[in-house]
Amino acid sequence: MKRANGRAWDELRPLKITPGFQSFAEGSALIELGKTLVLCSVSVEDRVPGFLRGEGSGWITAEYSMLPRATVTRTPRDSSLGKVAGRSQEIQRLIGRSLRAITDLTALGERTLIIDCDVLQADGGTRTAAITGSYVALFQALQTLVNMGIISSIPLKSTVAATSVGIVHNYMMLDLCYDEDCNAEVDFNVVMTNEGKFVELQATAEAKPFSKETVDSLLSLSEKGIKQLFEAQQAALEATRTY
Secondary structure: OOOOOEEEEEOOOOOEEEEOOOOOOOOOEEEOOOOOOEEEEEEEEEOOHHHHHOOOOOEEEEEEEEOOOOOOOOOOHHHOOOOOOOOHHHHHHHHHHHHHOOOOHHHHHHOEEEEEEEEEEEOOHHHHHHHHHHHHHHHHHHHHHHHHOOOOOOOOOOEEEEEEEEEEEEEEEOOOOOHHHOOOEEEEEEEEEEEEEEEEEEEOOOOOOOHEEEEEEEEHHHHHHHHHHHHHHHHHHHOOOOO
């Protein structure tokens, strides 16, 4: 089945990851997935949350926000509302969990890595794009710490990336854009490591319950897409390597 933008049902949107997009962050990456653009940066601070003080472990946390005109109509900034919106809280917790799951936090020492994900333009899949781009920014930040002699090696246990899959008008589709997501009968967000393990599955039926067979098929489709995301992450990091 051909989609509105000409993609096949099992095809990602055009993808580009630009590492080192910001000059001053310890690590950064701009990820472009179709019309969705997310800027991910990592900052390092010599502190940890209170519950980790004296434990000899580091921490990774995330903040997520969307620029007011990232969407068709203006979205007020969280600061103007005096609180972080519930959706933003949910997504930034997901990003933090996804990156902590693949990092040896004890190797960081008592340091916090803060991942900022700012959506410049939103056309669906902002949370999954943020996770995929944040991995590249995190790797770059850890490489910076290694180069400075602060840590001895990059403490990542695996790669992590994420994508969306769903059923739209009875057809399975990979990497939903906004219009497809709005019309999806079933919608999955899948976070996965390059070892084939899942960090998180977010699955929702909008119209009717789905079967185990549907779950298996959608997970296989998501795995196909995520393998391509791993390749793009690796290519982006290779481009920054000095020989």
